[in-house]
Amino acid sequence: MPAVQRLKSAISVLALLLLTSAWSNAAPLLQRFAIATIAAQDLDWIETHYGRHFDYRVRERGTVSAELAASWGAPAVAGRRYILLSPDSAPEVYVRAIESPRTEGYRALTSFGWNAIEIVVDDPDALFESMRGSPFRVIGEPKPLPTIPSIRAFQVVGNDEEVLYLTAETGDRSRSVLPDPKGRIGRIFIMVVGGPDIDALLDFYSSRFNLVRNPARMLAVGVVKRAQQLADGELTPLATARLAERGNLIEFDGYSSRTRARPVEPGQLPPGIVSTTFAVADLDALKVDWIAPPARHEGLAYQGKRAGTLRGPAGELIELIETGAVAVR
Secondary structure, three states: OOHHHHHHHHHHHHHHHHHHOOOOOOOOOEEEEEEEEEEEOOHHHHHHHHHHHHOOEEEEEEEOOHHHHHHOOOHHHOOOEEEEEEOOOOOOOEEEEEEOOOOOOOOOOOEOEEEEEEEEEOOHHHHHHHOOOOOOEEEEEEEEOOOOOOEEEEEEEOOOOOEEEEEEEOOOHHHOOOOOOOOOEEEEEEEEEEEOOHHHHHHHHHHHHOOOOOOOEEEOOHHHHHHOOOOOOOOEEEEEEEOOOOOOEEEEEEOOOOOEOOOOOOOOOOOEEEEEEEEEOOHHHOOOOOOOOOEEOOOOOOOOOEEEEEEOOOOOEEEEEEOOOOOOO
């Protein structure tokens, strides 16, 4: 497939997000994104390059408590160092990097779980030019979406095989479904989860969290197709759902038979993108199976609030922080 055609197929995914996601009459129970967590072999790499290229600043340094590690089902992580980063434009939406050993053979977009973080930016072309020579691996150069040409995006992979989509609305931002970046770099607005059965993903998130169950469509998703070495014409299913607050969406990808469950050592965190943390109003209102009973945790991201973690149908870790507040749609 020609390079231009591959890039078009990669960025057409967001067009599907924008065209198929709909509001429900009853608000989703997931309010917004709070944290995307990465298992990082080198915290200095994250601090240096997320700071240099994305203006993400360290807001907190610490070590993982035994109680928090147990809530993730990862007791071996207790005592590990972490850093919490965010941009000035959205200081309360974080990327968290937790010191973790490298998992040999792990490659982005080839296993089940959280696979990509999408961040809104002001000018993807200028950002892309500023990143020339950076250690991030480019898997898609800036291009307009075929169906919504005012939106441009490019994609890179970081040191821990975490995929980052960097996306902008170049038209009328007051009418866009993308959030305003409020600066050169904005916040996380999409998290991508992949699994072997997209219906299981959609059933789970719609039934547990009242997300609208939008229909899946068969697509040639360029970044997925290349990572999984799919044949020309081989399609995979994709669907999306919005959270309660504007500019927060989950993308659900159905993965091919060339993928597998993410390798996780006993007591450890999964490699790559470990988990997504969401704000919710009331943990007790949820009918889910917790890894450990929800408990209060200290630190900047938790502020003494209750939090709990569960596993999704693709093995993905879903962390929920109780806000006690109703989301503004």
